[in-house]
Amino acid sequence: MYVFLYGLLLAEPLEHPKINPQYFRPALDSQHFLSVNETALGTCGSFLGKGSASQSSNPFLFVANDGNETEMLQSLDVLDLAGGFIFCRSRLGIHIPVILRATGVLPSGEELMDSGLGDILLDYKYRFSKPNDSIGIAVSLRGSAPTATGEASVGNDGSLIETELNLDTTYRNTIFALNIGHKSQSTWSDEQSYFGSAVYTRGGAALPLPYNSGIAAEIFSSFMYGASSFEQAFSGEVMLTGWKKFGLIAIQAGMGYGLGSGIGSPDLRGLFGFAWLPDLQNKDTDQDGITDSTDQCPKEAEDIDGFQDTDGCPDPTKVTVKIMANGIVNDEAQWKIGEIEGMGTKPISLSSQFTTIKASLSGFQSIKQEVYIQGGADQTIIIPLEQLQGTLQIAPINSSGNHISNATWSFVTGDTLYSTNQIASINPNDIDIRIMADGYKVATQHLTIKAN
Incomplete structure (x- = not known):
């Protein structure tokens, strides 16, 4: 019996394994998302930078054969610093994770509190699509060296290589982005816990709001295909994030909730970040969801009316007003649409909008009516007047x-x-x-x- 118990004790990890369960890192080029990579690049020859502070709870649970769980990493506070330089169609960047505090325990009950440096990662991206393409396409290649210090599980004991496809597009006023990638990294397994190479996806939908701000929903999932069960293999996270820009500076914040039970899936995560994003190609001056590089009217917001909604310009509509008196069009009737006054049936140009039209004619009851001006196609507004008796x-x-x-x-x-x-x-x-x-x-x- 003593031999059996001694064998169980040896089966448990006696030290924190050299793995990196910290999946989150700030998306270097993205101005609408915290973790999802967009395809946009900045101006040729420019620098950009990002930093984010994150706090995650229980990103690494060790599961023994008997089902007992040990919080190998109870809390992880990280400051991620990232920067890059743009070579027109490509960008070279670097990520430096600083471990502010890592706490955890071993199955033996030994507690740990640690800090130091994480694995430094180089990040290269090349954009295939042109700025005015409807779908952005880029690829990213990343690699890290085992530079982590300290005893906590915050870095791999070998190199890491990531290859990733980045896609994004804009539909109406919403930005959609998708990342599909493969992560090659060292393998570690013990009892019911597994860590190794994985395929992963990131996706998000972002909605720009007035005053250079916006919100986004982001999701991450990873599947370590060498694991023996789905519970070991799958980890993920959903996040609700937001941003506010002040010139070239952006402030970002978010909250994440873990999915699955695999290593790397936290219970909760809080995020706060800042970014220096000079003149990104997906800059949107008029906040209509169409980037300046493809916006034919970058300082005038597009009106979403079902007519040429992707050119970035409000679509003028030729509007003809016909005032009917006793069933006959009366050219002496007066009308007013918004601040525009007119008489008769001379056409005017208006943008898509809900507005009010007022019409009057001597001997007839004046009228005030709500109308909708549709974009693009010519429109005739007929207003019948009721004769005064x-x-x-x-x-x-x-x-x-x-x-x-x-x-x-x-x-x-x-x-x-x-x-x-x-x-x-x-x-x-x-x-x-x-x-x-x-x-x-x-x-x-x-x-x-x-x-x-």
Whole structure:
């Protein structure tokens, strides 16, 4: 029995293995994401830099054969510093992780608190696509040396090589990015824990907001294909991030939640970063989601109206207003759309928008109506006006000045009879009426009916 227990003790790691469970690093060229790489590059011959401070909890759990878990890394605080130089279509960069604090325990109960340097990584990217292509395409090649110091599991005992395909595009006002890569690194396994080479993906969707700010959702997943079970192989993380730019300086922050149970998947992660991004090719001055390199109107925001929404320009619409009076277009009617006033049917150019039109014509009820100006195609707005009416009531009297109560009247051109008690609504016009009563001659009279 003592021999059996001694064998179990030896099966547990007696020191922290030389592996690097820290998957997160700041995406050097990205201005919309913290970890997802975009294809954009800066101006030829320019420098760029990024830094991020992250705090992750339990990124490395050791799982024994009996299912017991040991928090080999309970907490990991890292300052990632990155910089690069742009050679037009390519960029060479470097990542230097500084371990501010790493805490953990061994299965034996021995506690650890450590700090130092992580594995320094070189990062090369080449962009195949042109700035005005609808889909950005780039490849990245990264390699690190075992430069980590200290005893904590924050660096590999051998070299690491990553190859990665970067894709991104913009649809309407949203930036989508996808990274697909392979990571070749040293292998370590012990009981139910495994660490080794992996295929991975990063993806994200970013929404620019006014005032040079925005938010993004990011997801990372990794599968170490040498593991004996899915639980050992899979790790991942979802993050909600945001940014705010002040000139060439960007402030970034985010929060992550771990997925899966493989090494590298934290319980939680908090992030705060800063970036120096001079004149990236995906700069968006008017914040319409279309980068300046492809935006034909970089200082005027595109109006998303289903018509030429990718050229970056608001699409003027030729608008013709027709004011209908009694079913006929009236060229003397006056109208006002926003701050633009007009008369008749002369066309005007407007951008896509919801707006208000006011129309008026003498003798007709003025109207105020909400309209939607669609982008691109010509548009005719028809506004019918309702004519104002006058009222007529007849009070006939005899030669003595007395009211004739049994009198009736009608239009000379019609047969409908009205009593003296009735009030008739009549369109403004000149009319002739006749008045009749028993014992009296028929009388006629010419009247002018006015509105109201």
